[in-house]
Amino acid sequence: MSRVHAIFRRELGGTLDSPVALVAAMLFVVGLHAGFFFLGFPVGDRRAPGFWEGRTASLQAFFSWLPLFFALLAPALTMGAWAAERRSGTEELLLTHPVRPGEAVLGKFLAAWTLAVALVLLAALPLALVVDRLGPLDWGAVASGVAGAALLAGGCIAIGLCASALAQEELVAFLLSAGLLVLLWSLSLFVRALPPGLAEAAWYASPPVHYLDTVTRGVLDGRDALYHGLLVLLGLYLNIAVVEGRRWR
Amino acid sequence: MIRVEALEKRYGELRAVDGVTFSVERGEVVGFLGPNGAGKSTTMRCLAGYLFPDAGTLAIGGRAVHPEDLETRRAVGYLPESTPLYRRMRVELYLDFVGRIRGLGRSERRAAIARVIGDCGLEGRARQRIGTLSKGYRQRVGLAQALLSDPDVLILDEPTGGLDPAEVTRMRELVRDLGERKTILLSTHVLSEVQETCRRVVILAGGKVVADGTPLDLAAGERAELRVTIEDAGDDAVTELGRVEGVAAARRTGVDDAGRRGVALEVDDRHACARRVGELARAKGWTLVELRHELPSLEQVFLRRTQPAAAVAEEERP
Numbered sequence: 001m002s003r004v005h006a007i008f009r010r011e012l013g014g015t016l017d018s019p020v021a022l023v024a025a026m027l028f029v030v031g032l033h034a035g036f037f038f039l040g041f042p043v044g045d046r047r048a049p050g051f052w053e054g055r056t057a058s059l060q061a062f063f064s065w066l067p068l069f070f071a072l073l074a075p076a077l078t079m080g081a082w083a084a085e086r087r088s089g090t091e092e093l094l095l096t097h098p099v100r101p102g103e104a105v106l107g108k109f110l111a112a113w114t115l116a117v118a119l120v121l122l123a124a125l126p127l128a129l130v131v132d133r134l135g136p137l138d139w140g141a142v143a144s145g146v147a148g149a150a151l152l153a154g155g156c157i158a159i160g161l162c163a164s165a166l167a168q169e170e171l172v173a174f175l176l177s178a179g180l181l182v183l184l185w186s187l188s189l190f191v192r193a194l195p196p197g198l199a200e201a202a203w204y205a206s207p208p209v210h211y212l213d214t215v216t217r218g219v220l221d222g223r224d225a226l227y228h229g230l231l232v233l234l235g236l237y238l239n240i241a242v243v244e245g246r247r248w249r
Numbered sequence: 250m251i252r253v254e255a256l257e258k259r260y261g262e263l264r265a266v267d268g269v270t271f272s273v274e275r276g277e278v279v280g281f282l283g284p285n286g287a288g289k290s291t292t293m294r295c296l297a298g299y300l301f302p303d304a305g306t307l308a309i310g311g312r313a314v315h316p317e318d319l320e321t322r323r324a325v326g327y328l329p330e331s332t333p334l335y336r337r338m339r340v341e342l343y344l345d346f347v348g349r350i351r352g353l354g355r356s357e358r359r360a361a362i363a364r365v366i367g368d369c370g371l372e373g374r375a376r377q378r379i380g381t382l383s384k385g386y387r388q389r390v391g392l393a394q395a396l397l398s399d400p401d402v403l404i405l406d407e408p409t410g411g412l413d414p415a416e417v418t419r420m421r422e423l424v425r426d427l428g429e430r431k432t433i434l435l436s437t438h439v440l441s442e443v444q445e446t447c448r449r450v451v452i453l454a455g456g457k458v459v460a461d462g463t464p465l466d467l468a469a470g471e472r473a474e475l476r477v478t479i480e481d482a483g484d485d486a487v488t489e490l491g492r493v494e495g496v497a498a499a500r501r502t503g504v505d506d507a508g509r510r511g512v513a514l515e516v517d518d519r520h521a522c523a524r525r526v527g528e529l530a531r532a533k534g535w536t537l538v539e540l541r542h543e544l545p546s547l548e549q550v551f552l553r554r555t556q557p558a559a560a561v562a563e564e565e566r567p
Binding site: 002003005006007009010013014017018088089090092093094095096097098099100244247248249 | 260294297298299300301316319320322323325327329331333334335336337338342346347349350351352394
């Protein structure tokens with residue numbers, strides 16, 4: 001566990017030190033706030049008006065934006081995790097230390113996930129405090145929204161890490177995982193419009209679906225939590241397999 | 250301490266390492282030579298535990314190197330070619346990170362970092378970002394991370410590559426000092442470095458071991474060279490000398506200002522040939538100014554073992 005902790009610390013420090021991640025973090029927070037106050041959430045069947053327009057004491061619009069913002073944040077936080085290590089050759093040195101690939105993957109995952117959750121809190125808390133001053137905010141719904149967002153972030157980060165392990169370049173890793181996450185997000189728009197068989201497939205395939213219900217109802221569903229947990233496990237497993245596979249080539 | 254037996258590693262169709270066998274005893278410093286693409290780095294990567302071989306066995310300190318086994322990796326300090334480091338990290342923090350993943354406790358880590366910073370001459374650079382260091386200092390950081398947990402075995406892939414002469418000297422001294430306490434496998438393209446730092450050399454070519462022994466043994470195993478300098482000889486002297494019994498090849502090494510001709514003869518039995526050359530000179534009326542034999546240099550051994558004969562002749566032409 002101390003090795004996971006060491007890698008976690010290094011990754012966290014490395015990301016906080018990198019201008020790209022800091023710009024992404026800033027855009028994430030500012031963009032979400034702009035969306036919440038002025039735009040509302042204008043897409044799909046869970047539309048919500050902007051805060052100044054709708055004047056409802058709820059963070060619904062904020063949470064609805066998160067899956068799309070994660071589709072850019074998660075790739076930004078994870079694109080370098082393996083691609084940069086491989087480009088600079090540090091992956092070779094890292095894996096010749098007494099470290100299992102699983103420990104390296106877990107350390108990298110936890111670092112990116114911690115940052116993503118911290119950014120959700122950083123974005124959500126000021127909003128919640130403002131809204132709470134202006135009207136009766138349901139803090140329980142906010143808490144379950146944040147919990148749901150944390151789970152969703154886990155899946156997105158795991159997908160981002162896989163893309164980073166597969167890609168040779170950071171930009172390719174970013175585009176690969178952002179493309180995939182936007183695709184998965186857009187599936188959630190079609191769930192209700194698709195014929196039953198396809199809708200079911202889209203429902204299973206799209207992580208945001210398993211998150212949006214949580215946000216709408218204000219209740220964290222155990223099955224959704226399990227879904228995201230399995231998605232994370234699958235992502236980490238694939239990540240380990242890709243890193244290990246390269247050593248057998 | 251290091252055992253490599255029938256190691257094979259393929260990259261697709263290419264057999265990068267093809268049945269390599271050698272060993273390094275405890276406390277030995279062995280030079281690992283070979284042209285680019287000979288399989289040196291691949292062999293070292295397998296030994297360090299980064300790549301898994303397709304066939305063959307590897308052992309460090311009597312323990313088989315296995316993908317799932319972290320013990321052998323603990324016993325090895327590895328400096329890869331081109332010294333890949335986290336360039337944005339500060340030297341001290343990076344070494345602390347390495348100490349943590351190598352399982353050193355807080356006080357052990359602190360002591361180890363102070364020790365390697367002193368040993369590798371990194372005083373005053375500890376708080377600098379690695380990316381802002383010169384190539385020489387980065388190489389020292391690379392060596393420092395390899396030494397941090399005080400492993401018994403060091404695998405150093407071209408530690409002096411790309412350094413300026415002063416840094417090369419400094420790195421060589423470091424390796425020589427380390428060689429008194431550690432088992433070292435050192436790859437390099439600089440043959441004089443091997444002669445200075447290594448007791449034994451293993452030469453790879455085309456993924457196979459083509460030579461293994463002390464530089465002196467390897468030189469003795471090659472054909473000796475008779476250097477002949479004669480006066481009053483015509484242009485046909487080289488041809489005449491080439492016809493002497495027991496001479497495998499003769500080549501001109503030059504004519505000096507006084508008109509003395511130099512000829513180098515490749516011979517198997519240098520004493521018998523020297524006598525015959527003396528007899529020929531007397532018969533032809535040449536004045537024999539010099540007749541001495543020379544063992545081939547490590548460069549010549551290297552070229553002869555790793556290149557086709559034609560290429561060797563080309564390289565040796567003055």
